[in-house]
Amino acid sequence: xxxxxxxxxxxxxxxxxxxxxxxxxxxxxxxxxxxxxxxxxxxxxxxxxxxxxxxxxxxxxxxxxxxxxxxxxxxxxxxxxxxxxxxxxxxxxxxxxxxxxxxxxxxxxxxxxxxxxxxxxxxxxxxxxxxxxxxxxxxxxxxxxxxxxxxxxxxxxxxxxxxxxxxxxxxxxxxxxxxxxxxxxxxxxxxxxxxxxxxxxxxxxxxxxxxxxxxxxxxxxxxxxxxxxxxxxxxxxxxxxxxxxxxxxxxxxxxx
Amino acid sequence: xxxxxxxxxxxxxxxxxxxxxxxxxxxxxxxxxxxxxxxxxxxxxxxxxxxxxxxxxxxxxxxxxxxxxxxxxxxxxxxxxxxxxxxxxxxxxxxxxxxxxxxxxxxxxxxxxxxxxxxxxxxxxxxxxxxxxxxxxxxxxxxxxxxxxxxxxxxxxxxxxxxxxxxxxxxxxxxxxxxxxxxxxxxxxxxxxxxxxxxxxxxxxxxxxxxxxxxxxxxxxxxxxxxxx
Numbered sequence: 001x002x003x004x005x006x007x008x009x010x011x012x013x014x015x016x017x018x019x020x021x022x023x024x025x026x027x028x029x030x031x032x033x034x035x036x037x038x039x040x041x042x043x044x045x046x047x048x049x050x051x052x053x054x055x056x057x058x059x060x061x062x063x064x065x066x067x068x069x070x071x072x073x074x075x076x077x078x079x080x081x082x083x084x085x086x087x088x089x090x091x092x093x094x095x096x097x098x099x100x101x102x103x104x105x106x107x108x109x110x111x112x113x114x115x116x117x118x119x120x121x122x123x124x125x126x127x128x129x130x131x132x133x134x135x136x137x138x139x140x141x142x143x144x145x146x147x148x149x150x151x152x153x154x155x156x157x158x159x160x161x162x163x164x165x166x167x168x169x170x171x172x173x174x175x176x177x178x179x180x181x182x183x184x185x186x187x188x189x190x191x192x193x194x195x196x197x198x199x200x201x202x203x204x205x206x207x208x209x210x211x212x213x214x215x216x217x218x219x220x221x222x223x224x225x226x227x228x229x230x231x232x233x234x235x236x237x238x239x240x241x242x243x244x245x246x247x248x249x250x251x252x253x254x255x256x
Numbered sequence: 257x258x259x260x261x262x263x264x265x266x267x268x269x270x271x272x273x274x275x276x277x278x279x280x281x282x283x284x285x286x287x288x289x290x291x292x293x294x295x296x297x298x299x300x301x302x303x304x305x306x307x308x309x310x311x312x313x314x315x316x317x318x319x320x321x322x323x324x325x326x327x328x329x330x331x332x333x334x335x336x337x338x339x340x341x342x343x344x345x346x347x348x349x350x351x352x353x354x355x356x357x358x359x360x361x362x363x364x365x366x367x368x369x370x371x372x373x374x375x376x377x378x379x380x381x382x383x384x385x386x387x388x389x390x391x392x393x394x395x396x397x398x399x400x401x402x403x404x405x406x407x408x409x410x411x412x413x414x415x416x417x418x419x420x421x422x423x424x425x426x427x428x429x430x431x432x433x434x435x436x437x438x439x440x441x442x443x444x445x446x447x448x449x450x451x452x453x454x455x456x457x458x459x460x461x462x463x464x465x466x467x468x469x470x471x472x473x474x475x476x477x478x479x480x481x482x483x484x485x
Contacts (some may be wrong), residue, residue: 007327011394015433021260026307043343089450092446103432106432107432110422110425110429112424113424126411127411165275166409167409168408168410176277176374177361178357178358178373181278203270203272203280204270204273205271231426238435241435248442248445252449254448
């Protein structure tokens, strides 16, 4: 009897510890998702055309799941200490519902990562950048946005200056290849906005021409956050699974 | 005949070593050392015309004018310079290359037959350097390997369809679904256990303990007085 009492006590303390961890992780998940939702992503209009808004839904779900996990962990601790079968049953059922929601959020975040590829940006840039007849204002905006991105991040094109060599573009139809292998905004610019060394830029020398692509600067932050939401949520769920199994076992062993 | 072959610039690596209408060659340094009096020309030819090029062709004539390239002129001469511009040493460490095709202003100007104009097509082209004293060829390098320029595809060839699901996402989805299924099964087992319990199944579980303790005590007490007596 003493031995099984000890076992029960050990199980109790394990469950309490597990619930404490779940509570803390719930708060962390809420914080991470709030940060994700509030971070500025409408910076560039060119993202709008290719934006996938699923990741926002996943983050919103993450906020509420985090709060629910925190509240349920407190309920779980109370139920374990009070050795109450009804409390623990309520705890288990509500935890399962939360588990289901968090699963959905994780899978959505992971899928979003897959859908973010350079191709849509590349196509938009080639078709709209410096389009000669700005019939609609959005093309002008795209040009301005790309110029801003390229100057600010010292990058060129989506994957590199060779984007303008590998594909024909609206830019190419108005600027000949020998004088403008790529736009002037790809050049290292001085304080007045003129290329430091135009010949060096046309050659593509690393010092006078930005040879890295802008894709990382545009999609990098969003991608990393999506990765964080997906995998942190997955880790929390694995831990919650163990705690729930322990709770179910504890529930079947105690007498009410 | 000098044992030098013109090459595209490899060091330092330049992004625009070949574009759609230009390419970048290394300068022929330390090659024409013995010909300080000669004019060094670059001959650019269509690949199939390289073998039929005659070194006695005079630059600045319609037969070698850039403006007639590629038809009827199959090889033109350009980038005229002397040995002074191709010194052996490079003390400043500056980038020393030749960009073939950089002059766009004279591309249609027939008064400038030596124009270094943009190449009209993707090639392939072969080049060599030719040293002329007066109009007498005194030295030449080998022909280069055929140089292909870049051809551009249309943007509509870019496929924006989704790239399929990564391994990570499939792993997450599978593992989470299995975990959730196990938990659901556990919950169902719990509820079945609870309902069978409340119907009076094993509620006698706690009772046998107290009964056996009492019996044990009675047995023990009964024995002692008998031993004393």
